[in-house]
Amino acid sequence: MQPRTLPRGRAAVLRAVTGCRGRREEQALHCVVCKLGLASDVVLATALLVRYGKRGLLGPAQRLFDEMPRRDAVAFNAMLAALGASGRAADARRLFDRMPERDRTPASWNTLLTCYCRAGDLASARTVFEASLRAATSSVVSWNAMVDGYCKAGRMDAARELFDRMGSSLRDVITYNTMMAGYLRRGDPAAAIAMFRRLAREEEQTLRPTAVTIATVVTACTQVGDFAFGRAVHLSTRQLLGTSTDAVLSNALMDMYFKCGSVDRALEVFSTMPGAPNLFCWNTVIAGLGRNGRGEDAVRAFRDMVQTSKKINAVKPDSVTFVALLSACSHSGLVREGRELFAEMLPAHGVAPGAEHYGCMVDLLCRAGLLGEAVQLVRTMPVRPNAKVLGCLLLHARSSGDGVTASEWAARRIVELDVRDGAAYGLSNLYASLQRWDHVERRRSAAVASGKEPGRTSYDAQIPHVR
DNA sequence: CCTCACACGC
Numbered sequence: 001m002q003p004r005t006l007p008r009g010r011a012a013v014l015r016a017v018t019g020c021r022g023r024r025e026e027q028a029l030h031c032v033v034c035k036l037g038l039a040s041d042v043v044l045a046t047a048l049l050v051r052y053g054k055r056g057l058l059g060p061a062q063r064l065f066d067e068m069p070r071r072d073a074v075a076f077n078a079m080l081a082a083l084g085a086s087g088r089a090a091d092a093r094r095l096f097d098r099m100p101e102r103d104r105t106p107a108s109w110n111t112l113l114t115c116y117c118r119a120g121d122l123a124s125a126r127t128v129f130e131a132s133l134r135a136a137t138s139s140v141v142s143w144n145a146m147v148d149g150y151c152k153a154g155r156m157d158a159a160r161e162l163f164d165r166m167g168s169s170l171r172d173v174i175t176y177n178t179m180m181a182g183y184l185r186r187g188d189p190a191a192a193i194a195m196f197r198r199l200a201r202e203e204e205q206t207l208r209p210t211a212v213t214i215a216t217v218v219t220a221c222t223q224v225g226d227f228a229f230g231r232a233v234h235l236s237t238r239q240l241l242g243t244s245t246d247a248v249l250s251n252a253l254m255d256m257y258f259k260c261g262s263v264d265r266a267l268e269v270f271s272t273m274p275g276a277p278n279l280f281c282w283n284t285v286i287a288g289l290g291r292n293g294r295g296e297d298a299v300r301a302f303r304d305m306v307q308t309s310k311k312i313n314a315v316k317p318d319s320v321t322f323v324a325l326l327s328a329c330s331h332s333g334l335v336r337e338g339r340e341l342f343a344e345m346l347p348a349h350g351v352a353p354g355a356e357h358y359g360c361m362v363d364l365l366c367r368a369g370l371l372g373e374a375v376q377l378v379r380t381m382p383v384r385p386n387a388k389v390l391g392c393l394l395l396h397a398r399s400s401g402d403g404v405t406a407s408e409w410a411a412r413r414i415v416e417l418d419v420r421d422g423a424a425y426g427l428s429n430l431y432a433s434l435q436r437w438d439h440v441e442r443r444r445s446a447a448v449a450s451g452k453e454p455g456r457t458s459y460d461a462q463i464p465h466v467r
Numbered sequence: 468c469c470t471c472a473c474a475c476g477c
Contacts, residue, residue: 077469107470144471177472283475323476
């Protein structure tokens with residue numbers, strides 16, 4: 001049933017639903033839709049369903065779907081995707097089997113395929129893929145979805161096999177983007193760059209890179225440290241893309257420039273990026289300034305973020321923002337600022353300090369020689385101190401004159417840590433370097449006896465800092 | 468209105 005009135009209003013509501021972010025906006029728009037008597041509009045209901053589904057709110061999504069007076073293939077697909085996003089592949093399968101026109105809707109097959117991939121059931125995904133090939137409901141999207149499934153499962157060999165089977169006539173730029181992202185995720189940025197070069201070389205006439213392609217290859221350059229090639233890609237972006245950059249690409253470029261020490265170029269990207277910076281961009285800037293020893297500027301950027309957010313669009317600092325910010329204070333020795341920002345986290349910004357934030361503060365206080373205050377903070381913290389926090393304390397306690405009691409205290413807390421925690425196990429290696437053999441023996445035999453001895457961890461890499 | 472790709476802190 002199409003509404004007789006408000007056709008323009010309907011279009012405006014639809015645009016608002018597809019463009020909104022944040023759950024409060026969604027709920028408000030849902031109310032507006034109901035109040036305007038548009039709840040039975042399949043298109044609007046589907047748009048709302050998609051929002052809820054992406055947020056993992058399966059209940060409201062299911063209710064919208066159930067209350068639709070009639071359901072088209074798009075509504076079914078949206079519901080399938082919502083189930084998939086919540087890991088409910090079996091429920092998606094049952095809904096798919098109930099679909100009246102599924103043989104003529106390729107998107108449904110692709111959605112089901114993706115549901116299985118997300119649930120980690122690659123075998124079922126492959127079965128759906130092969131069936132869609134036989135049923136002639138497949139398209140390049142089906143191939144890309146299957147390739148992505150293998151990539152996300154870390155099976156790059158299987159992904160590569162499909163990539164080769166596709167041939168240049170079937171592959172599109174998303175196939176390339178998917179493979180590049182897969183290699184990056186597996187920790188092989190060189191292979192991602194090789195893919196990019198192949199795209200540029202072989203598919204020059206037919207395929208154009210997208211902003212995603214450029215963002216991915218720039219990230220790969222950052223990871224291998226090939227800043228020359230990353231810079232070259234940046235300079236030819238306009239020519240490659242034909243359009244200007246987007247927020248994601250700007251973010252990748254800023255990250256690269258910060259990590260190679262080109263603070264000015266990073267800030268230039270920031271100030272010329274299209275639209276208002278989102279949370280990711282602010283976090284990158286704050287972290288980037290911090291890692292380049294520009295703590296004061298990082299704090300200033302944070303203040304800017306909070307100020308501008310009040311006016312235009314609500315970008316609220318999150319947990320990552322404060323890790324970046326407090327680390328920046330720590331690296332630049334900004335004790336007073338760090339303390340103030342830490343104190344205002346929950347009351348002013350609604351972000352509850354977690355173990356990682358306490359870790360930053362302990363680091364900050366220890367570096368400034370305020371060992372007593374650091375111990376006091378760990379003693380009173382509402383979160384269970386983790387191996388990083390205690391390790392930091394122990395590290396600094398040893399080198400300070402009044403650190404004996406702090407050292408003993410931290411040592412006792414460390415012994416209480418869960419041996420199954422990789423970082424906690426790593427701490428026993430730290431003990432080894434400190435000649436605390438008695439503790440090492442006790443902890444190791446406990447770990448081996450319980451059959452839960454983990455492998456070496458990244459924490460080991462921190463040991464050379466101990467002197 | 469739906470199905471495939473990308474970005475941040477230790």
